Amino acid sequence: AQKITQTQPGMFVQEKEAVTLDCTYDTSDPSYGLFWYKQPSSGEMIFLIYQGSYDQQNATEGRYSLNFQKARKSANLVISASQLGDSAMYFCAMRERGNNRLAFGKGNQVVVIP
């Protein structure tokens, strides 16, 4: 069964605007972690932000913030003040307790236009 769902089609966003990338997850484990990665056209995977299931506050890292809604099992990524360099694929991933693997979604394509 799919654990991470990212269903948005490719997105175009104007430079300097904010964009929200949707991610929903499925787990019965009360302890888990959620991650977002960026994959530019060069192919490397770049870690952006982490949210733990017991964290009381939404995670933030610079222009990245995670809108964590535990009851809805959603962990949307918000990129504020988009830059041209933000054009990339973005992957949501989850790690469940006692499991060292990350389960990845299929990604969201973002293109920032000037």
Add this chain to the structure above:
Amino acid sequence: GAGVSQSPSNKVTEKGKDVELRCDPISGHTALYWYRQSLGQGLEFLIYFQGNSAPDKSGLPSDRFSAERTGGSVSTLTIQRTQQEDSAVYLCASSHRDLIANYGYTFGSGTRLTVV
């Protein structure tokens, strides 16, 4: 090294041949992971190493796939008798101890394998 290094960056091979993909993790990272990314897809877990042992190899798709890690450092992923469906980008990642919150993995740039 400063990052996770993978070689070769690109590999084209004929169907039926064996290939070896190499991963050199960040020094001191005891955990090492192999993932596969097919065109337009997310990442598919293959195998996890802690030190030289592989406590989770459940993601290897068939017995044509094997991996080893020696000296708690370099890992080699071997695909025997390659098939066209093996064409993908193979990504290696490492992390300190097991996957610790706030760090995620550090990924290499991947090996793009094309089976013709």
